[in-house]
Amino acid sequence: MMRKVTLLLIAYATSTPSLANTSLNKIVTPKLLGTNLRYAEHLIGSPPMRDGVDGVGVKRYFYNLNGCSVFIGSKDDKVVSVGAYISEKNDCDIDVSEIVNKPNTMASTTILSDYAHRGDLHFTNTNIPSCNACREGEFNAIIDGVGALNYTDIRLISKETNQWDKFNQYLYSSGMDGDARMALPMDGNSCPLRKYDGIGYKLLSNSKVIGIEFGRFGSLQPQCNGEAVHELNLRHDYL
Numbered sequence: 001m002m003r004k005v006t007l008l009l010i011a012y013a014t015s016t017p018s019l020a021n022t023s024l025n026k027i028v029t030p031k032l033l034g035t036n037l038r039y040a041e042h043l044i045g046s047p048p049m050r051d052g053v054d055g056v057g058v059k060r061y062f063y064n065l066n067g068c069s070v071f072i073g074s075k076d077d078k079v080v081s082v083g084a085y086i087s088e089k090n091d092c093d094i095d096v097s098e099i100v101n102k103p104n105t106m107a108s109t110t111i112l113s114d115y116a117h118r119g120d121l122h123f124t125n126t127n128i129p130s131c132n133a134c135r136e137g138e139f140n141a142i143i144d145g146v147g148a149l150n151y152t153d154i155r156l157i158s159k160e161t162n163q164w165d166k167f168n169q170y171l172y173s174s175g176m177d178g179d180a181r182m183a184l185p186m187d188g189n190s191c192p193l194r195k196y197d198g199i200g201y202k203l204l205s206n207s208k209v210i211g212i213e214f215g216r217f218g219s220l221q222p223q224c225n226g227e228a229v230h231e232l233n234l235r236h237d238y239l
Contacts, residue, residue, distance in 0.1 A: 024068055028084045028094050030152045030214045037061075037074045040082070044070065068092035073215065083155065083213025094212070099154070107212055112141055112158055113205035119143040121156075123200035125171060125193060140164075140207070141200075145216060157211030163203045170199060 022043055032040055041047065041063075048061040058080065063070040067090055073081035086093055088108035097105045100114045112121060121141045140158045145151040176193065 022065065024065060024070070024084060024092060025094050027065060027070055028082055028212065028214070030150070032079050032082045033152065033214060033216055035079050037072070037077050037079055040072055040079050066091075071213070081155075081213055081215030083211060083215075085157070085211045086209060096212070107209055110209045111205065112156060112207050112209065113201075114209075115143060115154060115156065116201075116205070118154060119146065120197060121201060121205070122194055122197055123167065123204060125168060125176070139211075139213065141204070151216050153215045155213040155215065156209055157213075158204070158207035159210050161207065163207065167196075167200055167203045170203075171196060 022045060027040070027043055044063050044065050046063065046065075048063050051059060051061045053059050057075065059074045061072045061074065063072070065084075068087075069085045069092070071081075071083050072079055084092060084094070086107045088106070093106045093108045095105070096107045096110060097103050099118070100110060101117060102114070105114075115121070121143060123141050124139055139155040140160070141156045143154040143156075145153040171193070174196070176196070
């Protein structure tokens with residue numbers, strides 16, 4: 001029987017003065033991966049606004065850092081993912097110069113294709129649970145981590161335009177409708193959506209990035225199971 005994801009709403013806490021000016025760059029970085037969760041929360045300066053545990057045992061925490069939405073995933077009290085929504089208007093931005101290999105580049109100025117040199121962009125659809133059972137969640141595109149990149153995945157949230165509607169219509173017309181036949185969990189490499197990455201890139205590569213997350217999830221793949229498919233497909237309820 002499918003378990004319901006339980007969310008715990010926690011009241012805002014005031015950041016300590018010494019941490020109130022913590023830069024988003026110090027939080028949303030691959031360097032935070034593998035560190036202790038308490039250390040990450042010390043940098044943020046406040047407890048999570050809400051949290052929950054997904055179907056593969058990853059704890060999801062959501063924070064407010066100086067008005068910016070930050071999300072962290074942890075396993076065994078270690079940070080396995082960290083990300084944030086990007087908004088230049090609200091000063092919620094990070095320097096991605098090293099990620100996109102362009103000097104003086106802020107995430108708010110980037111589009112999906114700016115990250116393509118780091119690996120293939122795999123486009124997602126949360127209505128197809130088999131393909132986001134353990135990885136994609138609500139992200140629009142993911143770049144798999146490889147050895148040269150210290151096995152760090154890059155997950156990107158983009159502004160959805162009518163091009164995304166065209167992509168989804170193409171998927172559905174090709175039989176990718178997320179029905180019961182596709183309900184078995186699959187790892188990223190066997191996800192049937194990946195054979196449509198080419199058309200996805202043509203349609204979506206110019207999409208503006210509005211969120212980014214870094215994570216290492218390869219070690220979690222063996223924990224995928226049928227129950228996780230359903231629970232993680234509900235992740236949008238608290239992302």
